[in-house]
Amino acid sequence: MIEHSSPNVQVIDLAQGLWIWRLDHPRWAEGLDWQERVTSVCVDVGEERWLLDPLMPPDNAFDLWDRFTDRPPTAVAVLLPDHMRPTWADRETWSVDAVVQRYGCEAFGPNTFDPDMGEADTEVHHIIPGQQLPGGLVPLDDPRGWHETPMWIPEHRTLVFGDTLTERAGVLRIWASPTHEEAAVPALRSLLELPFERVIVSHGEPVHSRDAFEQALQHPPWPASSLHLAAWRGDLDQVKNLVKRGADLMARAESVPGTPLDWARKASLSDAGQPSHDDVISYLEARSAQAR
Known part of the structure; x- marks a missing residue:
C-alpha cells in the first residue's frame, strides 16, 4: 500500500486502478457520530473512471488533482443522501456538481436526497440496485432501509459502503438501524456469496478484509441496539x-x-x-x- 500526502488530503493506492483519498469534512462538528476525516473512492474499470462519494479537496492538493488531469473521471456516484458532500474550497457547492462541471462526466445517486441538504444542480441518474453500471459496477440493495446503495466492484473484488458499516476502536461494525436483526444482518450475510476480498467504508479506518466483514456480522450494532x-x-x-x-x-x-x-x-x-x-x-x- 503506497501513501502520498499533500496539504489536508491523503491519497492511498490500494491496487492498480483502485485508490482512495481521505480529507477532513468541512461541515464536521463536535458531537456528531462520525469521524471528522472521511473517505472517497476512485476506481478505474475498463474505459471508465468512477468517483464514489467524493469530497473534492482544496486546490493545493496537487497529487490528487494531477491524477484527475492524467485521467479525468467519467462518472461520479453518491451512495446515500447524507453523502452529498460540499467541496472543500466552496462549501456552498456540492462535490458532485463540481466534478460534473469540471470534467463533463455523468452523475448517479439515490432516489431521494435529504431535503435539509438540497439536491444537486446537475442531472443525477437514479441508481437502481442490481442494474449494472458503466464499467461493470453493481449497486446493491440497501441493507438498512435508509436509501443507501453499496457498490460491488467485481473487477477489484471490492465492496464500497457509505454508512452501512463503520470502524470504531479498530473494529468494523454495522451501523445501527431499526431493523438490524431482521433486515440488515441477513442482507449483509447474503453478500458473502460474492467473491470480495476488500471492504471500503467512509468513516473510520477505511479498508478492511473479508474476515473483518464476517466478524462485523457477529458484533452488536454501533452505537446502540x-x-x-x-x-x-x-x-x-x-x-x-x-x-x-x-x-x-x-x-x-x-x-x-x-x-x-x-x-x-x-x-x-x-x-x-x-x-x-x-x-x-x-x-x-x-x-x-x-x-x-
Whole structure:
C-alpha cells in the first residue's frame, strides 16, 4: 500500500486502478457520530473512471488533482443522501456538481436526497440496485432501509459502503438501524456469496478484509441496539416486537450512554419528543420492572 500526502488530503493506492483519498469534512462538528476525516473512492474499470462519494479537496492538493488531469473521471456516484458532500474550497457547492462541471462526466445517486441538504444542480441518474453500471459496477440493495446503495466492484473484488458499516476502536461494525436483526444482518450475510476480498467504508479506518466483514456480522450494532432506536423514535409497535423477540432491556448504548428506556426518556424531553414516547416509556418501565 503506497501513501502520498499533500496539504489536508491523503491519497492511498490500494491496487492498480483502485485508490482512495481521505480529507477532513468541512461541515464536521463536535458531537456528531462520525469521524471528522472521511473517505472517497476512485476506481478505474475498463474505459471508465468512477468517483464514489467524493469530497473534492482544496486546490493545493496537487497529487490528487494531477491524477484527475492524467485521467479525468467519467462518472461520479453518491451512495446515500447524507453523502452529498460540499467541496472543500466552496462549501456552498456540492462535490458532485463540481466534478460534473469540471470534467463533463455523468452523475448517479439515490432516489431521494435529504431535503435539509438540497439536491444537486446537475442531472443525477437514479441508481437502481442490481442494474449494472458503466464499467461493470453493481449497486446493491440497501441493507438498512435508509436509501443507501453499496457498490460491488467485481473487477477489484471490492465492496464500497457509505454508512452501512463503520470502524470504531479498530473494529468494523454495522451501523445501527431499526431493523438490524431482521433486515440488515441477513442482507449483509447474503453478500458473502460474492467473491470480495476488500471492504471500503467512509468513516473510520477505511479498508478492511473479508474476515473483518464476517466478524462485523457477529458484533452488536454501533452505537446502540434496534430497541434503543425504536425507543428514541417512539415506535411502540416496534418496541413491543423487539422485546417479544428477546431484545435486551438493559443493553447500554456505546455513544450516548443509557438503556432503551433512558433513550425514550431523553427523546421525550427533546425536540424529537412525541406523545407516543409516553406509551413507550410506560411499556419499557413495566417490562424492565418484570425483568428485575
